[in-house]
Amino acid sequence: MLEIRRQQLIQATLICVEKYGVSDTTIIQIAQQAGLSSGIISHYFGGKMGLLYETMRDLMRELRVTITEKCKSEPNLTPYRAIEIIIDCNFDPKIDSARMKVWLSFWSMSMHQDNLNRLQIINDSRLHSNLLFHFKKLLPKQQAKNAARGLAALIDGLWLHGSLRCEEFDHYQARAITKQFLNNLLEEQ
Amino acid sequence: MLEIRRQQLIQATLICVEKYGVSDTTIIQIAQQAGLSSGIISHYFGGKMGLLYETMRDLMRELRVTITEKCKSEPNLTPYRAIEIIIDCNFDPKIDSARMKVWLSFWSMSMHQDNLNRLQIINDSRLHSNLLFHFKKLLPKQQAKNAARGLAALIDGLWLHGSLRCEEFDHYQARAITKQFLNNLLEEQ
Amino acid sequence: MLEIRRQQLIQATLICVEKYGVSDTTIIQIAQQAGLSSGIISHYFGGKMGLLYETMRDLMRELRVTITEKCKSEPNLTPYRAIEIIIDCNFDPKIDSARMKVWLSFWSMSMHQDNLNRLQIINDSRLHSNLLFHFKKLLPKQQAKNAARGLAALIDGLWLHGSLRCEEFDHYQARAITKQFLNNLLEEQ
């Protein structure tokens, strides 16, 4: 039961946060969206913050798992291909701008909520060290550092801008821009 | 009096939003920070949202003015130099990460607040068309478009990541990464 | 539960409005009077105005039902008797001056509150057309109109004056005055 309810409520949270923003979402809205009662949230998550925390964790895990599995599925993985997979997964067409709106809502919240901040930093570090690991095989150390920092920033920056504009997010333009950034970095050599 | 109070309250808002985040900032906190009473906010700004709106506008104007003045001060302004100025001003050491935290708080809020959203889009468009204008003189149209989109994203993405990490933001690394991105784009040719 | 709470809160509203007047009554006073918390009012009535609206509706319904039932209980109802019942019910000794104070408070408020105004007009029209219906059987049309208008005014005017004076309202004098008015109108013929 626990796992079913957890998933129901996390899904409902994603929908509500996308619609109303994280601080204008009430637990009653979430409960209604999930077709459950409001009391259930405290029961399973100890409170609103607990639910938000778990939702954010879920969001992060989802992307991480997608990347990990894609990497595992390719037997002869070059560093270049690994980075390419990270880019492709970040701009996977199944990630809609709704999802990104939620992400940014949490991002903003995590600036002032210690527990979310920790989560964010762990996730960010993991992505960063992952990128750095691959770049180090392709570039000198200092250049690799900048490359990792820049690529991560470019990806999130594109989403940031995309989630603001009302138009549909252009996943392919985003991929093109990011890969060009990547290629240029490597061709410098 | 009006202008003095406006500035006092906007400054206080910046400080509070940086400390507590935009939705955890109360008008009483802002008033106390400004050394004034809470009623004054409705008196001068018509309400909390009015103050937030004007604060965001102020933040945007500040950057815009800095860029414009710097450009005007250079007589023989090449397209390349113009873009460089935009980068330098965006990563001006006098912009601290506090300022950027505020920016992101507003960014997040503007996803669900129509008036802030309009403001954000106007500002975003202005920067984008400015960049595009310069890039078009240096690159073919499609490449110029991607370049403008990418550069704007990279700048904000670097701030996004910087405002999350607790460490001091490294303005010079940010400039270096962004300028390398710029140079690589132009050297492609 | 809903119906119990509704009645509790409407009763409490009547008591508070009688004591303090409609615009000096706070929802905290009402809640305390009802032995409940203030939040409950928004929960059941959507806000203070919703509660006032329903209270006024209740007040009107009460009188209307009393009249209707009394009329139904009399098999051979002449027009004269019907009018007499309306008078008697309006000055029923169980209507105390407290009740009338509330009525007037709402009356005054309804001059500037559209929703209350609509309610008032509907109620007023209903009484007026009811009276007119009966008078038309007893008098020529123009006289019937004046009679209906006059009788309704006399009834409310007597309450108006009664609710201001501190002394106990004299229901029997009011009835006497009104019935004399009625009889005189009919004897003119």
Add this chain to the structure above:
Amino acid sequence: MLEIRRQQLIQATLICVEKYGVSDTTIIQIAQQAGLSSGIISHYFGGKMGLLYETMRDLMRELRVTITEKCKSEPNLTPYRAIEIIIDCNFDPKIDSARMKVWLSFWSMSMHQDNLNRLQIINDSRLHSNLLFHFKKLLPKQQAKNAARGLAALIDGLWLHGSLRCEEFDHYQARAITKQFLNNLLEEQ
């Protein structure tokens, strides 16, 4: 100066109370309407309540003076004619329904404001004893009492109903109804 300002502010109060109702009228609105500053009200009237009190007094005096002067202007004043004058002045076409709205606003307020209540009662008593004085010359004591009570109620009741309906108040119908009431009372004999 005092008298000029007093009149300015009382006039402004009448206009605002008619527009917004007595409890939704702010002193700033009144001051603006009078083209003066808000501080002036405390200066001349000691506060909002002081201004409301004086405005109500003014309203009452106005009617009283009109009646008194009209009576004085007629040399051979019969009791019947005196009562007729009271009716005519109460339904003088120069009294618009706006004026009556204000009257009722004050009436309602005076149910819970002791100083206004005293004022109201004094005024009411004065009218009542005036009517009674004349009726006693035309009717036996008990009938005279009822007549005075009834006539006063009918007048205010007609205004009460008139101020609620949106249509223009029909002064002539009101006079007709009231005079018929009067004549019927006297013809009973």
Add this chain to the structure above:
DNA sequence: AATGAATGAGTCTTCATTCAT
């Protein structure tokens, strides 16, 4: 004599949390 900037107490409203069932 007159202003109007500033105050802050008082109100309504919202909403996460609790808890009896």
Add this chain to the structure above:
DNA sequence: AATGAATGAAGACTCATTCAT
């Protein structure tokens, strides 16, 4: 395991009053 009624603390906003000029 689940509900949802009820709470009450906290926030935004209003506005009569004050007071320095």
